[in-house]
Amino acid sequence: MTASGAYTSAPQTAADKTPVAIICGGGAFPGAVADAVARRGRPVHLFLLRGFADRALERYPHEWVKLGSAAKYLGANRKHGVREVVLIGSAVRPRLSQIGFDWKSLLLLPRIAKLFLGGDNNLLSGIGKIFEEHGLKLRGAHEVAPELLMPHGLVSNIRPTAQEQEDIDIGSKLLRAIDGFDVGQAVVVASRRVIAIEGAEGTAGLLARVAEMRRSGRLKLREREGVLVKLPKPSQDRRIDLPAIGTDTIMQAQEAGLSGIAVEGGGSLVIDAQKFVEAADMTGLFVIALPASAQTPA
């Protein structure tokens, strides 16, 4: 696991001109990471996950792969001089039979199968270990592209009220309480009541559920009541599973009738923090980046 704080400066990438391999899932983050790395003058080699990655990423040197093409990723160091690999973007966790392992990767299957028996944390950190044994370093997106990291102390013009601060605190505590379980980086709390906890449905699904409960009358709240708290899990490997947030989250939170969003400063990925806060201000939501330390005391 990355030492706390180490990922904010990431000096190892400053003058480094070796290519970075990026295994790209769905969504906008793979492109943002590739762009940021390229802007830093480092070549990239993309492994585009079939069924998930955006076709627009073909603008970079790439190859389309199946999730199970582990041998291809591992061969990248020999073929392309790659030493660092980044895993980024969304990918639905497949059933083992659907992964489409290639023949070479089947040699790794017993280990990968064992990883699949654990939760996601387990799976991802296990994959990291396999990379490292093959001479590749698993890097967090924020390590090769620190500009994507949510800045500390980021806030919108609108600030949370004392009640909203209390709700943020309750949400943070709940997320800490379930840290040991491989689930849930986000929660919605309204006037001290926990409304919804994120599971496999993801943050968009969580917010859609809150919106639906309001529409149906199952949830009776004031206009603009409730906060989304979305934080990295304390025990999670930040190289792989930093929560990502964007202007779409702002729109979804607005649809859900919420009053604001709390994230962790230096603990979330955002494509454009400035635009993110501007979108919040435009919709009248608050956004607050909590200090990581604010989460620590129980």
Next chain:
Amino acid sequence: MTASGAYTSAPQTAADKTPVAIICGGGAFPGAVADAVARRGRPVHLFLLRGFADRALERYPHEWVKLGSAAKYLGANRKHGVREVVLIGSAVRPRLSQIGFDWKSLLLLPRIAKLFLGGDNNLLSGIGKIFEEHGLKLRGAHEVAPELLMPHGLVSNIRPTAQEQEDIDIGSKLLRAIDGFDVGQAVVVASRRVIAIEGAEGTAGLLARVAEMRRSGRLKLREREGVLVKLPKPSQDRRIDLPAIGTDTIMQAQEAGLSGIAVEGGGSLVIDAQKFVEAADMTGLFVIALPASAQTPA
């Protein structure tokens, strides 16, 4: 809080012929409780919550009330000789402004308002205290109608596998971990992964979400994979918030593609346990009633 075990025998109701007031929300449980109490030869007086209670309950002596008619419930002891009150059935938690307090109840408003600022646990146990100060005893449905309590050791013909037992264990632990938060009596776990945690959407909403994630391909599981674990919160007042389960839960779990359901023996309400297990057997799901002690070690 009722001492563990005391609620299974409920000897105080055996020869008692005083009327029981039942404040009735929605669903089938209010009728089942009224029927069971009446079968025991005790008269009932129903307070039917407008907008929630079933019209068929008018077969018993009753009056239609708004949620806020607290003074009416409290006057029941003088008017009808009532000494015990049961709160049963579903009612969406309203906004304070929608409760429709009558003038007399407004005298209690400052206290009730304060209760509303806490979570549901807080609200309900506070209401219990107000009853007791007015000479009424708040009773659990299982105390006046013990036949509605899920029997210990109840099992279907189909038994959980070792993997499913492990999932049940993970679900139980997760529910214990969030006990202090006023949310979630149920969770779905599949092959060690926590899929969904219940919030304000309720168990039917939780199961519909799992079904939807399977349909959309967001969740890739084997046929009949995943268990629903639904348990009372250890710190919760069992007189008010024992989880209720029924044949509808079986159907919803089947729709969600689950393999079974774990509840707590002596810790859930069920209208007809025999029918419940028969429905499970018919659909091929397992049902297991865990001993309460199995939940206790962390």
